[in-house]
Amino acid sequence: MNIxxxxxxxxxxxxxxxxxxxxxxxxxxxxxxxxxxxQHIGAPAKPVVQKGDKVKVGTLIAEAGxxxxxxxxxxxxxxxxxxxxAIDATGYRKPVIIINVEGDEWEECIDRSDKLETVEAHPExxxxxxxxxxxxxxxxxxxxxxxxxxxxxxxxPTAKAECVIxxxxxxxxxxxxxxxxxxEKADEILVGLxxxxxxxxxxxxxxxxxxxxxxxxxxxxxxxxEKFGGSKYNVEVVPLKQRYPQGGEKQLVDAVIQxxxxxxxxxxxxxxxxxxxxxxxxxxxxxxxxxKPLFERYTTVTGKLLQKPGNFxxxxxxxxxxxxxxxxxxxxxxxxxxxxxxxxGKALTSTEVPICKGTNxxxxxxxxxxxxxxxxxxxxxxxxxxxxxxxxxPYLLAKLSEVKNWDRCEHEDIVNCIECGSCxxxxxxxxxxxxxxxxxxxxxxxxxxxxxxxx
Amino acid sequence: MGKLIVSLSPHxxxxxxxxxxxxxxxxxxxxxxxxxxxxxxxxSVIVTATSVAACxxxxxxxxxxxxxxxxxxxxxxxxxxxxxxxxxxxxxNLPIWIILIGALFAIGVAKMTFGGLGNNIFNPALVGxxxxxxxxxxQMTTWPKIGxxxxxxxxxxxxxxxxIINWAIRSGDASILEQLPSSFDLFLGNHSGGAGAMxxxxxxxxxxxxxxxxxxxxxxxxxxxSILGTAFVFSGLLHLASPVYPDPMSVxxxxxxxxxxxxxxxxxxxxxxxPKGQIIYGVAIGFLTIVIRNWGSYPEGMSFAILxxxxxxPLINNYVKPKRFGEVPAKx
Numbered sequence: 001m002n003i004x005x006x007x008x009x010x011x012x013x014x015x016x017x018x019x020x021x022x023x024x025x026x027x028x029x030x031x032x033x034x035x036x037x038x039q040h041i042g043a044p045a046k047p048v049v050q051k052g053d054k055v056k057v058g059t060l061i062a063e064a065g066x067x068x069x070x071x072x073x074x075x076x077x078x079x080x081x082x083x084x085x086a087i088d089a090t091g092y093r094k095p096v097i098i099i100n101v102e103g104d105e106w107e108e109c110i111d112r113s114d115k116l117e118t119v120e121a122h123p124e125x126x127x128x129x130x131x132x133x134x135x136x137x138x139x140x141x142x143x144x145x146x147x148x149x150x151x152x153x154x155x156x157p158t159a160k161a162e163c164v165i166x167x168x169x170x171x172x173x174x175x176x177x178x179x180x181x182x183x184e185k186a187d188e189i190l191v192g193l194x195x196x197x198x199x200x201x202x203x204x205x206x207x208x209x210x211x212x213x214x215x216x217x218x219x220x221x222x223x224x225x226e227k228f229g230g231s232k233y234n235v236e237v238v239p240l241k242q243r244y245p246q247g248g249e250k251q252l253v254d255a256v257i258q259x260x261x262x263x264x265x266x267x268x269x270x271x272x273x274x275x276x277x278x279x280x281x282x283x284x285x286x287x288x289x290x291x292k293p294l295f296e297r298y299t300t301v302t303g304k305l306l307q308k309p310g311n312f313x314x315x316x317x318x319x320x321x322x323x324x325x326x327x328x329x330x331x332x333x334x335x336x337x338x339x340x341x342x343x344x345g346k347a348l349t350s351t352e353v354p355i356c357k358g359t360n361x362x363x364x365x366x367x368x369x370x371x372x373x374x375x376x377x378x379x380x381x382x383x384x385x386x387x388x389x390x391x392x393x394p395y396l397l398a399k400l401s402e403v404k405n406w407d408r409c410e411h412e413d414i415v416n417c418i419e420c421g422s423c424x425x426x427x428x429x430x431x432x433x434x435x436x437x438x439x440x441x442x443x444x445x446x447x448x449x450x451x452x453x454x455x
Numbered sequence: 456m457g458k459l460i461v462s463l464s465p466h467x468x469x470x471x472x473x474x475x476x477x478x479x480x481x482x483x484x485x486x487x488x489x490x491x492x493x494x495x496x497x498x499s500v501i502v503t504a505t506s507v508a509a510c511x512x513x514x515x516x517x518x519x520x521x522x523x524x525x526x527x528x529x530x531x532x533x534x535x536x537x538x539x540x541x542x543x544x545x546x547x548n549l550p551i552w553i554i555l556i557g558a559l560f561a562i563g564v565a566k567m568t569f570g571g572l573g574n575n576i577f578n579p580a581l582v583g584x585x586x587x588x589x590x591x592x593x594q595m596t597t598w599p600k601i602g603x604x605x606x607x608x609x610x611x612x613x614x615x616x617x618x619i620i621n622w623a624i625r626s627g628d629a630s631i632l633e634q635l636p637s638s639f640d641l642f643l644g645n646h647s648g649g650a651g652a653m654x655x656x657x658x659x660x661x662x663x664x665x666x667x668x669x670x671x672x673x674x675x676x677x678x679x680x681s682i683l684g685t686a687f688v689f690s691g692l693l694h695l696a697s698p699v700y701p702d703p704m705s706v707x708x709x710x711x712x713x714x715x716x717x718x719x720x721x722x723x724x725x726x727x728x729x730p731k732g733q734i735i736y737g738v739a740i741g742f743l744t745i746v747i748r749n750w751g752s753y754p755e756g757m758s759f760a761i762l763x764x765x766x767x768x769p770l771i772n773n774y775v776k777p778k779r780f781g782e783v784p785a786k787x
Contacts, residue, residue, distance in 0.1 A: 266781070335457060338466060343467060347463070347464075371460065376531075379473055379572055380724045389780065390779065391777045391782070393728060396728075416779065425467060428476055429473055429573075
């Protein structure tokens with residue numbers, strides 16, 4: 001069988017899926033929950049509570065701060081302690097809402113039962129209903145980027161959606177949260193997919209899964225056949241070659257439907273695909289069918305020296321230290337604490353940073369691996385060019401950024417870079433390629449924006 | 456609790472390192488080196504040892520005393536490779552003092568003056584060979600015969616297959632080509648009358664090296680295949696046009712074209728950075744090698760073909776870009 005994959009570049013980092021078989025545990029409630037107002041792409045949310053207010057699980061605590069934004073709901077019941085600033089994943093102090101946790105009382109409207117709600121039981125749901133509920137529930141991309149989902153479901157007039165692609169690839173090493181979600185909530189995910197297809201007004205759906213998760217492929221293929229076989233929907237589980245960055249949405253669209261999304265500002269819907277992370281599909285199910293806003297998620301807590309790595313269903317706002325303690329505590333010595341996986345995760349400056357909407361993993365890197373090696377001169381081996389999934393020349397972009405040649409950077413398509421890190425991972429001379437490219441890309445994007453604003 | 460280390464993503468690194476690639480090339484050169492010791496005996500051992508030692512010494516000394524670098528670059532293995540490749544281009548009866556001059560030229564002039572590894576424009580070993588060829592033409596064009604175990608400076612010399620080919624073309628007499636060893640003998644290096652440069656002699660050993668480097672992903676197939684393919688096709692067309700030109704198999708198996716295609720033209724620093732660029736580079740080298748061999752005054756054209764194309768590498772890098780993701784219009 002010819003297993004699909006994306007067409008250009010790619011690398012094979014060590015898998016390290018230490019928590020592959022670890023059944024998801026419910027994380028303990030924190031003593032204090034911290035809610036950054038900016039957990040998504042777009043304008044930060046605006047608080048609607050103040051110090052002293054009592055909240056329940058599922059109470060709105062911040063409303064959307066603009067069109068491209070999302071509301072935030074409390075994941076705990078208790079009293080609002082203060083609206084303050086705290087260090088978040090960026091390393092900077094940002095506005096947050098801090099809630100002292102008391103008990104575990106939920107809003108009455110949330111359906112807490114395990115009963116599977118199907119679309120058949122709710123024929124009255126229109127695409128607009130679904131999109132509105134998703135918007136109100138504050139659902140944003142759960143794969144890490146955090147783009148407000150309701151906007152993705154309403155493509156611009158120039159683009160027409162033809163299919164929904166569920167991103168269950170999980171190509172980053174260490175992370176197994178999406179895998180566990182598929183093994184434990186497969187039925188709910190498929191209803192979520194159905195809701196997404198109704199909202200997007202399409203009848204074709206794909207679920208992309210890497211072949212290092214054969215149990216998930218088997219389970220979902222069986223359930224898809226049972227649920228969608230003979231229906232008006234055409235849903236296919238697509239096994240994909242294990243290769244990083246298969247989970248990047250452009251690479252996923254390329255592999256599944258063999259269409260390449262052109263350079264920015266084009267997005268996948270310009271070639272007909274709406275891509276959603278599998279965790280987002282589950283959140284859509286809960287939002288629409290269980291009236292449950294987004295306040296908890298599956299997160300992997302892992303690391304080679306961690307005593308008991310595991311997968312957790314965790315309330316957002318839980319400080320990472322709580323989860324690390326549940327896994328046996330921080331290993332001895334100096335460590336790197338990552339929000340996300342080793343390829344694109346953010347190294348944190350504090351263990352008190354809370355779990356947010358996009359935190360799919362807490363990864364602890366220890367020992368030699370946690371430190372960078374001294375860079376050597378470029379030996380012009382061109383391995384970075386071979387592995388770049390976007391067909392760019394990282395050695396050149398890094399050099400041009402270093403010497404601040406922005407015109408040439410733009411000409412060499414620096415804005416196409418998806419910051420996957422394949423180049424820096426491969427470079428035999430340990431050169432900080434992505435560091436330089438990322439800076440250059442930000443400046444060139446600023447130049448392009450100001451040029452567009454002037455015209 | 457210990458400290459938290461903070462740096463930007465990615466936070467993982469693959470197994471690639473400069474040392475791994477350089478030592479991989481050295482291992483790939485071992486079969487050719489052993490073949491050269493087998494066919495040329497003592498002379499070959501002396502020349503190889505001198506060349507490697509001299510290149511290493513010059514790199515270490517220049518790094519330490521002239522450039523005053525903090526970390527000596529000797530340990531990355533590239534000086535050893537230059538030493539081996541320079542040796543493989545030389546006749547096994549070359550006096551030591553000439554080898555030292557060659558090594559100084561290769562490392563000192565071609566590599567260190569440009570800034571060391573990563574900055575040179577021309578292949579250091581080939582610059583060393585070219586300099587010696589121009590400065591000591593007599594010593595650099597007399598080639599010992601194979602099979603002489605314990606001779607060095609007193610080795611008996613003879614005509615190389617390339618010089619036979621050159622003679623045939625110049626005199627227009629195709630029957631001279633009958634003196635060429637069979638392709639099988641050329642492949643193994645087993646030509647009794649003939650001779651050649653030390654590393655070029657055994658195609659089989661060189662191919663083992665190629666296979667190893669491809670397997671370890673040290674190089675890709677683009678450069679060797681485009682050079683050898685172009686040389687084969689072009690010389691094949693010439694052979695069909697007139698029998699005075701040798702058959703393409705002999706062309707591939709004689710002289711330095713295999714050594715050059717596999718080890719010299721694939722040098723990271725002096726070859727293009729994109730697969731497309733590498734194919735253009737390889738085709739041009741293959742073509743130029745045959746042109747120089749057939750119609751130039753030297754019987755061997757490979758070294759000069761590579762040096763000429765080294766000069767074109769920055770131009771190729773400037774204009775040949777890899778295919779961008781999303782460039783092709785979406786298939787409907």
